[in-house]
Amino acid sequence: MNDAARKLAPLAKDQAEQHYRExxxxxxxxxxxxxxxxxxxxxxxxxxxxxxxxxxxxxxxxxxxxxxxxxxxxxxxxxxxxxxxxxxxxxxxxxxxxxxxxxxxxxxxxxxxxxxxxxxxxxxxxxxxxxxxxxxxxxxxxxxxxxxxxxxxxxxxxxxxxxxxxxxxxxxxxFQSFNDAVALAIDMAGQAFERDGHLSGISTGIHSLDGKMGGLQRSDLIILAGRPGMGKTSLATNIAYNIAAAYEPEVQPDGSFKAKNGGVVGFYSLEMSSEQLATRIISEQTEVSSSKIRRGDISEADFEKLVACSQMMQKVPLYIDQTGGISIAQLAARARRLKRQRGLDVLVVDYIQLMTGSKKSGENRVQEITEITTGLKALGKELNVPIIALSQLSRAVESREDKRPQLSDLRESGSIEQDADVVLFVFREEYYVKNMEPRDEFDPKYEEWKMRMEKVKGTADVIIAKQRHGPTGTVKLAFQSEFTRFSDLADPSFTQYEH
Missing domain, CATH: 1.10.860.10 (DNAb Helicase; Chain A)
Incomplete structure (x- = not known):
């Protein structure tokens, strides 16, 4: 055996041992x-x-x-x-x-x-x-x-x-055995029994909405849609903050934490910056108008309120990602990371039309939206969290006499309507009635307009147009535009009616 062969022999033996590692x-x-x-x-x-x-x-x-x-x-x-x-x-x-x-x-x-x-x-x-x-x-x-x-x-x-x-x-x-599936279903019922309000899902903090939906169900894709000015971002922000503020962790046997009430919220704000979103939440919590906060037109008492509120908000597990034009793959990767590092119970995306698909879908926007909604649905199942995705509605609503949105009004609607477990429409009649104000207050129609305006002022309808595991119908809420706040109506007789 020459020198080269002698040097190679032990190396070949090492490689063989490595190759056959068990x-x-x-x-x-x-x-x-x-x-x-x-x-x-x-x-x-x-x-x-x-x-x-x-x-x-x-x-x-x-x-x-x-x-x-x-x-x-x-x-x-x-x-x-x-x-x-x-x-x-x-x-x-x-x-x-x-x-x-x-x-x-x-x-x-x-x-x-x-x-x-x-x-x-x-x-x-x-x-x-x-x-x-x-x-x-x-x-x-x-x-x-x-x-x-x-x-x-x-x-x-x-x-x-x-x-x-x-x-x-x-x-x-x-495959999962049916026994395991049944055990999971019974566990869910048990958790609902123990949870505040006896909800099977996560409470939105708006009781009339929870009563209709049973809270936000894990792995559901919830589409929240509306025309500009209807307050869809405000409603999503209200719900996100309510959930994060109600967060109550419970230690599991393996040392990890699970939400007993409320939850950790991830908010993808593709339209607004994190500062704008924070201003809205502060305004809603302190009842100081957001336009006044931006202009600095506030009293000392208001400022003290803002400081106290900000100190309280620092403890709230609400995480905001303000990257514009994010792709579904990037969004999924960041959501996984958030769940590993901080936990995650609810994901909010504001809004679908500002997301991008992969290059494969090319110029076809309908294919791109299909890829985004399918990806969001798959991500909800993978992370086992509800995803609230906001969506725009087509202009067809404006040309109709009845401005109430319908499923067919969803832009690039096929996939959004198909992949969603729940479709909610935000509709404020006040917005349209306000624009119909007669210019002359001595016009005979002015009194009629005034009566109609008083009837709808400060209210909003959340229309449940689709729900896989519950009834459809309409929930009437109170809406305070100056604080961008949705809440339950004081008079419960107005709360909801079913289709």
Missing amino acids: APNNLEAEQALLGAILVNNDAFYRVSDFLKPVHLYEPLHRRIFEIAGEIIRMGKTANPVTVKTFLKADEKVGDLTVAQYLARLAAEAVSIINAEDYGRAIYDLALRRSLITIGEDMVNIAYDAPLDMPPQSQIEDAERRLFELAETGRYDGG
């Missing part, structure tokens, strides 16, 4: 945990909230864990004899039959005290295997560099997969 696993920990479960079924409940069959490395161990879990959940006893019935009798584990292997697991079982430690070790190894898979995919895609996947979209895809892994502890979409 995925991280610990079969002994899996055996110890299964043995503990077979001896004392209580051990299963020590690990069942975080450990799933898919987290075990050995396929036979997965099946044993799954079968034992199903038996225990049915209120029966899982032991080597009962579990054996559901496994192939002729299956071998080395020299042992399955029955002998189960008996050996139980015989060598460790104390139940260690069950959770073994479960955690198995879970951590499963996460590491998932990280390896994501890492390998990243490397392979970066090497192959397909034309339809630029580096930016690969980064976004990797970020999405890592977020999903961090949130759920496993990277796979796949």
Whole structure:
């Protein structure tokens, strides 16, 4: 062997060892945990909230864990004899039959005290295997560099997969058993029973709206639309602040926080700057007109109110992103980051038509809007948060006698109407009646106009035009234009009526 060959030999050996590295696993920990479960079924409940069959490395161990879990959940006893019935009798584990292997697991079982430690070790190894898979995919895609996947979209895809892994502890979409779905539904009902106002969703802080919608439901896409001047941004801002101000965290068993009431809000303000948005909220809270705040036309008492309000607002978990023309991919990446770093319970986007799609949709605006609404719907499901997306209405409303918006008035309406779980229209008749004021106050029609104006003054209608899991109808609210504030009407008899 020459010198070059001698130098290459150990290198080739190292590379061979690296090439055949086994995925991280610990079969002994899996055996110890299964043995503990077979001896004392209580051990299963020590690990069942975080450990799933898919987290075990050995396929036979997965099946044993799954079968034992199903038996225990049915209120029966899982032991080597009962579990054996559901496994192939002729299956071998080395020299042992399955029955002998189960008996050996139980015989060598460790104390139940260690069950959770073994479960955690198995879970951590499963996460590491998932990280390896994501890492390998990243490397392979970066090497192959397909034309339809630029580096930016690969980064976004990797970020999405890592977020999903961090949130759920496993990277796979796949099917969910109906049992799990039923358990989630019962949990939701239980949480609604315990929550203030007995709502299944997050309270908007406007009771008449909550009564109709049951709060904002997780993973829903809620479209809030209206013509300019109707107050759609004001309503979204009111709701966002109400939710953030009511935030009441609750510590979970794993040390993380979950909202008991209210929630952490992310607000994408594509139209207004964060200062303008803050001015609106301060005006609404202090009842000092926002135009006066901007002009500095305020008294000392008003200024003290503003300072006190700003100190209180600093503690509120409301996060504003004022990037204009943001793409759906950027918005999703930032929302994931916010959820990881600060938590996230509600997302507000003001407004859809100011967002951009990918370059693939080219000049076709309808395709671009379709991509945006589909992306928002998918993001809501991924993050498990309601998304309130504001939308403009077409000018067709203005040319009609009846100015009340309809679903067909949504601009590029097909996809917005289709992807939305809830469509809300903000309509203020006062806005239109005010513009119809006769110039001459001695005009016989002036009295008629005055009576009509008094009837609609200070009110707004929120029309629920579509709702997947509830009734449609109209909710009447009070609206104070100088403070841009929506609230419940003082007289409950005016509150709502159904279609």
